[in-house]
Amino acid sequence: MSELSELYQQVILDHNKKPRNFRKIESPTHTAEGHNPLCGDQLTIYLDLVNDEVKDVSFEGSGCAISKASASMMTQAVKGKSKQQVEDLFKGFHLMVTDDSETPEELGNLRIFEGVREFPVRVKCATLPWHTLHAAINKEELVSTE
Amino acid sequence: MSERIVTAVDTVVSPPVEGPWNVERIRADFPVLHQKVNGKPLVYLDNGASSQVPQVVIDRGSVYIEQEHSNIHRGVHYLSQRATTAYEGAREKVKRFINARESRECIFVRGATEGINLVMHGYGRKFIDAGDEIIISAMEHHANIVPWQMLCEEKGARLRVIPMNDAGELLIDEYEGLLNERTKLVGVTHVSNALGTINPIKEMIAQAHKYGVPVLIDGAQSAPHMPVDVQDLDCDFYVFSGHKMYAPTGSGIIYGKAELLERMNPFQGGGDMIRTVTFEKTTYADLPNKLEAGTPAIASQIGLGAAIDYLNSIGRQEAAAYEAELLRYATERVSAIEGVRIIGTAKHKASVLSFVIDDIHPHDIGTILDQEGIAVRAGHHCAQPVMQRFNVPATARASFAFYNTKEEIDVLAQTIEKVIEIFS
Ligand SMILES: Cc1ncc(COP(=O)(O)O)c(C=O)c1O
Numbered sequence: 217m218s219e220l221s222e223l224y225q226q227v228i229l230d231h232n233k234k235p236r237n238f239r240k241i242e243s244p245t246h247t248a249e250g251h252n253p254l255c256g257d258q259l260t261i262y263l264d265l266v267n268d269e270v271k272d273v274s275f276e277g278s279g280c281a282i283s284k285a286s287a288s289m290m291t292q293a294v295k296g297k298s299k300q301q302v303e304d305l306f307k308g309f310h311l312m313v314t315d316d317s318e319t320p321e322e323l324g325n326l327r328i329f330e331g332v333r334e335f336p337v338r339v340k341c342a343t344l345p346w347h348t349l350h351a352a353i354n355k356e357e358l359v360s361t362e
Numbered sequence: 363m364s365e366r367i368v369t370a371v372d373t374v375v376s377p378p379v380e381g382p383w384n385v386e387r388i389r390a391d392f393p394v395l396h397q398k399v400n401g402k403p404l405v406y407l408d409n410g411a412s413s414q415v416p417q418v419v420i421d422r423g424s425v426y427i428e429q430e431h432s433n434i435h436r437g438v439h440y441l442s443q444r445a446t447t448a449y450e451g452a453r454e455k456v457k458r459f460i461n462a463r464e465s466r467e468c469i470f471v472r473g474a475t476e477g478i479n480l481v482m483h484g485y486g487r488k489f490i491d492a493g494d495e496i497i498i499s500a501m502e503h504h505a506n507i508v509p510w511q512m513l514c515e516e517k518g519a520r521l522r523v524i525p526m527n528d529a530g531e532l533l534i535d536e537y538e539g540l541l542n543e544r545t546k547l548v549g550v551t552h553v554s555n556a557l558g559t560i561n562p563i564k565e566m567i568a569q570a571h572k573y574g575v576p577v578l579i580d581g582a583q584s585a586p587h588m589p590v591d592v593q594d595l596d597c598d599f600y601v602f603s604g605h606k607m608y609a610p611t612g613s614g615i616i617y618g619k620a621e622l623l624e625r626m627n628p629f630q631g632g633g634d635m636i637r638t639v640t641f642e643k644t645t646y647a648d649l650p651n652k653l654e655a656g657t658p659a660i661a662s663q664i665g666l667g668a669a670i671d672y673l674n675s676i677g678r679q680e681a682a683a684y685e686a687e688l689l690r691y692a693t694e695r696v697s698a699i700e701g702v703r704i705i706g707t708a709k710h711k712a713s714v715l716s717f718v719i720d721d722i723h724p725h726d727i728g729t730i731l732d733q734e735g736i737a738v739r740a741g742h743h744c745a746q747p748v749m750q751r752f753n754v755p756a757t758a759r760a761s762f763a764f765y766n767t768k769e770e771i772d773v774l775a776q777t778i779e780k781v782i783e784i785f786s
Contacts, residue, residue, distance in 0.1 A: 224784055229784070232785075255723070255741065281722075281726045335729060
């Protein structure tokens with residue numbers, strides 16, 4: 217597990233450089249803006265939720281490598297999932313970066329962010345996209361992680 | 363470790379340094395510097411946020427706690443007298459440090475923020491009204507923006523802002539254009555914490571005085587790095603924080619000209635600031651007590667006095683010259699790295715090197731530097747309008763003190779190169 221505790225791994229650097237689903241959805245069913253005043257990270261999540269299933273999801277904004285990679289990988293992880301599955305992933309992800317316990321397999325390649333727990337000041341960077349997605353699903357329009 | 367002697371009543375610091383700046387000897391005075399972070403020697407380059415505390419200052423605080431701990435101005439007993447003597451002795455040192463006319467012009471506060479709020483409440487709320495104008499600059503710390511905004515909102519006054527150029531220099535012509543008969547106060551920083559710019563405050567103060575306008579100088583970043591003479595500057599208020607000048611947190615000073623402080627309302631009400639209290643009416647104590655309600659951070663303020671002794675002993679002029687050389691060297695090294703852009707390139711600068719790297723967020727820079735034991739600040743430096751002006755979300759900032767070395771700057775430059783490599 218030791219390499220997982222490294223923060224800036226190739227996968228993260230790659231998603232930072234070439235973020236996936238980095239675009240706007242023209243008429244999303246849900247959208248929310250996230251802001252981390254500490255770093256100046258700022259992003260918008262666009263979501264197309266049809267029959268409680270994520271048909272499409274994307275994001276735009278600017279931020280540090282951790283928040284950008286986290287947003288990018290999040291969009292990949294939640295596409296096609298049900299609302300309930302997304303909420304479960306959100307809980308699992310949050311627990312993984314804030315808690316020392318064993319990380320559940322279900323998080324799949326999101327487990328790459330496990331190392332963030334070693335960097336308390338960066339936890340908010342990793343969770344900002346998830347909080348924002350959560351807010352979008354629950355129709356809150358603005359979140360802030362300070 | 364250099365020789366030091368501590369007595370209960372005063373601080374005796376190491377004998378003056380002779381010859382060229384002996385940074386190893388200076389470093390020996392600062393215990394915190396001699397540790398490893400993430401397995402690497404600590405390279406402390408966040409002095410603009412808080413600087414480190416020399417052993418003599420730590421010792422002086424300990425002497426108070428171990429031998430003198432008691433309240434001031436309140437006891438006829440021995441310990442209280444000793445504590446009062448030490449506390450008032452620190453005020454004397456501050457007076458000499460900034461060359462105030464009288465020690466009662468030096469009010470102890472928790473730091474620059476509290477000092478500015480004291481002036482906002484005591485002076486601003488009493489003398490500034492609807493339609494009046496307050497001038498600040500585009501490079502202020504939030505501490506010198508938000509209190510004035512709050513006052514403007516409360517009173518219906520107007521906040522006006524001196525703009526700056528792309529180097530981070532204030533546009534003095536524009537400033538002169540902003541001054542008018544509605545101006546009631548000018549608040550400007552001596553040295554910008556985000557850019558390092560040294561502002562031409564003496565000239566700016568003289569301009570304001572032509573309109574009879576008092577000027578508050580935010581000295582949080584100047585007091586630690588250059589000799590300051592409030593009489594020569596002719597500023598009306600000057601504020602600084604002890605924790606940025608080698609003293610503990612919780613110490614700081616607002617200097618004000620006596621006639622202004624006398625006309626002001628008290629900031630907080632409570633013990634020590636009164637002459638008489640009945641349920642019908644309270645009369646206030648004389649300066650400085652009128653503006654120092656409640657029990658202050660006695661150990662910290664005594665520590666500030668000891669830090670001033672320390673600064674005098676090493677030579678303020680010499681320390682400033684050495685820091686200027688560090689800044690010159692760091693600017694040369696860091697700006698030579700491809701992809702790095704320095705934010706704040708004023709002609710006159712002190713101690714601060716703010717930079718950004720193409721496509722790498724400052725927080726990522728800060729985290730990687732920290733992995734190598736290097737402490738810098740990454741963020742907006744409590745100066746969001748400065749970030750907006752330069753169109754960056756944040757910067758990484760290395761800020762220097764006289765105990766930093768060129769070798770540390772080499773480590774910084776090498777690690778910045780490594781950051782770029784990781785992200786390439
Ligand atoms: C220029 C300037 N003004 C004001 C402050 C506020 O100082 P403090 O937080 O000690 O009150 C700072 C500290 O960051 C500063 O750099």
